[in-house]
Structures are given as structure tokens and as C-alpha cells.
Amino acid sequence: MTDEKRNLREEKKNRKCRVCGTRQAVIRKYKLLVCRRCFKEIAGKIGFKKFD
Numbered sequence: 001m002t003d004e005k006r007n008l009r010e011e012k013k014n015r016k017c018r019v020c021g022t023r024q025a026v027i028r029k030y031k032l033l034v035c036r037r038c039f040k041e042i043a044g045k046i047g048f049k050k051f052d
């Protein structure tokens, strides 16, 4: 395994919601790095009307 691939793997492994800390259904879009549930909560604050 190359170092590059290993880094990618670690990124996936370490990605978690920065709000509640869960590792399930974490969204990395918009560089928010939050889970779906927290995203819904903060979506309104940052201007997203609805996100499915």
C-alpha cells in the first residue's frame, strides 16, 4: 500500500461529525463535515432551505 492510499484510508476512518461526533452518514459536502442529522439543524443557519 502506498502512503497516498494509506492517507486516504485514514481520512475515511477519521471522518466524523464535528458537531455530535458520530461517524454515521457524515456529509463532507461544502466541507462541513457533519452528519445528516446535524446538517439539517445547521442548514437553516447557514442558508440552506432544504437538504435531502
Ligand SMILES: [Zn+2]
Residues within 6 Å of the ligand: 017, 018, 019, 020, 021, 022, 034, 035, 036, 037, 038, 039
Ligand atoms: Zn452530527
